[in-house]
Amino acid sequence: MRIALRQATPEDGPALWALFSAIFAEGTTYAPDEQTSESSFLADWFGRGGEQWVAEAEGKLLGAYTVRPNQPGRGAHVATASYGVAAEARGRGMGLALGTHSLERARALGYAAIQFNLVVSTNASAVKLWKGLGFQVLATLPLAFRHRVLGPVDAYLMWRSLR
Amino acid sequence: MRIALRQATPEDGPALWALFSAIFAEGTTYAPDEQTSESSFLADWFGRGGEQWVAEAEGKLLGAYTVRPNQPGRGAHVATASYGVAAEARGRGMGLALGTHSLERARALGYAAIQFNLVVSTNASAVKLWKGLGFQVLATLPLAFRHRVLGPVDAYLMWRSLR
Numbered sequence: 543m544r545i546a547l548r549q550a551t552p553e554d555g556p557a558l559w560a561l562f563s564a565i566f567a568e569g570t571t572y573a574p575d576e577q578t579s580e581s582s583f584l585a586d587w588f589g590r591g592g593e594q595w596v597a598e599a600e601g602k603l604l605g606a607y608t609v610r611p612n613q614p615g616r617g618a619h620v621a622t623a624s625y626g627v628a629a630e631a632r633g634r635g636m637g638l639a640l641g642t643h644s645l646e647r648a649r650a651l652g653y654a655a656i657q658f659n660l661v662v663s664t665n666a667s668a669v670k671l672w673k674g675l676g677f678q679v680l681a682t683l684p685l686a687f688r689h690r691v692l693g694p695v696d697a698y699l700m701w702r703s704l705r
Numbered sequence: 706m707r708i709a710l711r712q713a714t715p716e717d718g719p720a721l722w723a724l725f726s727a728i729f730a731e732g733t734t735y736a737p738d739e740q741t742s743e744s745s746f747l748a749d750w751f752g753r754g755g756e757q758w759v760a761e762a763e764g765k766l767l768g769a770y771t772v773r774p775n776q777p778g779r780g781a782h783v784a785t786a787s788y789g790v791a792a793e794a795r796g797r798g799m800g801l802a803l804g805t806h807s808l809e810r811a812r813a814l815g816y817a818a819i820q821f822n823l824v825v826s827t828n829a830s831a832v833k834l835w836k837g838l839g840f841q842v843l844a845t846l847p848l849a850f851r852h853r854v855l856g857p858v859d860a861y862l863m864w865r866s867l868r
Contacts, residue, residue, distance in 0.1 A: 575778030615738030616851045617823055660780055681844030681862050684818065688779045699844050699862060
């Protein structure tokens with residue numbers, strides 16, 4: 543699959559919402575649920591600083607990420623990021639492409655480290671991807687995620703240095 | 706010191722800002738820095754759900770906290786909280802009063818657990834307070850806080866069950 547990344551624009555809003563609303567409905571990887579509205583999602587996605595990127599393949603928007611400060615002010619040198627991969631693009635290198643690109647951008651933006659606050663422990667492909675990209679589990683958050691199918695499951699705080 | 710707690714109202718805005726802007730200027734315990742505006746602080750304080758409380762003593766507003774979901778949707782059963790104690794009220798039981806009350810409220814609101822995302826490791830009185838109230842350090846976030854005096858220092862993710 544040939545993947546092309548570019549920075550997101552407000553015009554990508556409907557395609558981003560199609561991507562993420564499907565992920566939220568799955569209920570297995572992301573905290574926002576079916577009660578999330580398009581407007582609140584997009585306000586959050588574009589309104590918290592940092593950079594937003596989309597990935598196109600086969601003429602469609604099939605992936606996206608945002609990288610931004612995890613905390614304001616005295617904690618803003620540590621990034622966080624969120625990613626979405628369309629179901630039809632999974633297992634085809636999209637996650638790796640987004641992850642690799644986002645680490646490059648985070649480093650270029652001057653962040654000292656990057657932290658994911660809620661990686662669902664049962665999301666094996668994500669955990670494997672992030673470990674392969676140099677992340678470590680700093681904490682296991684007990685039963686922090688209510689999985690749609692499995693019920694309450696642990697989540698990981700994952701972190702890596704960018705220095 | 707006799708401390709009385711009540712729920713905050715929008716009319717408490719100026720006193721809350723006086724309390725927290727002084728804490729932000731100290732630069733030793735909180736991520737927001739001197740660039741934080743009153744309007745953005747108050748929008749954040751009152752605009753993220755949960756409950757906001759203030760503590761009065763000696764006729765003045767000398768403490769405050771907010772308790773709210775740490776994540777939306779499938780993570781909203783875990784609370785987070787933020788606290789502020791005026792300099793003149795420190796070492797006089799205010800932190801313990803706010804902390805104890807907030808745990809009671811969090812339990813009453815049905816949260817399963819509570820998590821603090823950025824407890825500055827050099828803030829010894831806070832770390833001692835939270836450990837005394839049953840919190841444990843789940844992660845040490847390397848150099849996650851830029852202390853105004855000490856430079857980059859570690860921060861803790863602290864957690865306790867409410868069940």
